[in-house]
Amino acid sequence: MNLKPIQLFDTESSTFTYILATQAGGEAVLIDPVDEHWERDLEHLRRLDLKLAYVLETHAHADHVTSAGKLRELTGAKAAVPSGCGIPPADVQLNDGDVIRFGGEEILVLHTPGHTAGSMSYVWRNNVFTGDTLLINACGRTDFQSGSADALFDSVTKKLFSLPDDMLMWPGHDYKGQVVSTIGWEKQHNARLATRSREEFVQLMAELDLPKPKRIDVAVPANQNLGLPHSV
């Protein structure tokens, strides 16, 4: 677990943003930056003397707005997004198996649908960034925005749980102060997915009866435009 990301947090939406980098003066990648924190994120890049190569989105978020478009304008970084998320202004539309290269490093793109149909996870060295597909001892909801409990079950049990047991798992959110897990622990203990059959999991997710996310009607269209104002 040698190479870890820098992890930042938005207390409003409990969203994690990640900075991937290996050396001061080198290139960096940001995953899931939050609109309100674009200055904080740029300050980190400046302090660590990092050149932003890519901004990655794991999906089109329903609970916060991305700063990907703004950061692209300010830094010249490329915005790379899942091809199935309807984000046409991005520079790169990512598909399963694609590799993103920055500063001698490689990030593998894994299509992990379920929270949304387009959701991606990103593997960098011994770390996987699972967005809202797999959370620590939990998983993302599957009841809106092209979500599918069936698809999420496959994404987690077939794709993510096939990664090495000691791989660090960095989620898109946490609501209990936890910050990191491992694939091995989630495979054995995840409260929703470790021991349930597909049918039991689909039934559980159908019965959650969660409220509609407060910001979804604003956030999703905004995120499909990289967080930039829509031209009139």
Next chain:
Amino acid sequence: MNLKPIQLFDTESSTFTYILATQAGGEAVLIDPVDEHWERDLEHLRRLDLKLAYVLETHAHADHVTSAGKLRELTGAKAAVPSGCGIPPADVQLNDGDVIRFGGEEILVLHTPGHTAGSMSYVWRNNVFTGDTLLINACGRTDFQSGSADALFDSVTKKLFSLPDDMLMWPGHDYKGQVVSTIGWEKQHNARLATRSREEFVQLMAELDLPKPKRIDVAVPANQNLGLPHSV
């Protein structure tokens, strides 16, 4: 900047706790754990299959209570503390230049007085954990608990600023959502210490006129007992 710590946060006191580890199944060190989060911290150790070797304190905190004593009881880890902080129940009393060894790794102990007379910073690979001596674009207060602006000026400008410019600087607190800096950036830009003379810095610190920390009368004696209840 390859080897980074895992960084945890206490929203109540804005305190950072750090987990240092290199591989699942190996040994780990915790720096400045917070009483209320001992279960969260143990959950991280369990999920990453880490054996806690040491709990380190940077100083006897005035704003929160440590869980060092509790974690020692529950895990068998040793509590290692600055020798000048009046924490007699600790297993190891640390002095400047000492080296702490865990899982093939080394942590160098640097005495950096100023926030308190005993305050230590810890250097692990390309990371330094500065406690409340040096904060991101700021520094700890020096007006109580054996603090000294004079001593802090020396600790930062002579000791911490002598570390490599690209060394990551992980503070004991942040109040603005920042999480990490570098020695080089702080040396050039730190709002309190980058450009001031000793006299200007001492005067600035004397004029801050900060309120007394709410929990100091409870927290300091508790921390001098590793956060354990005092025997009657």
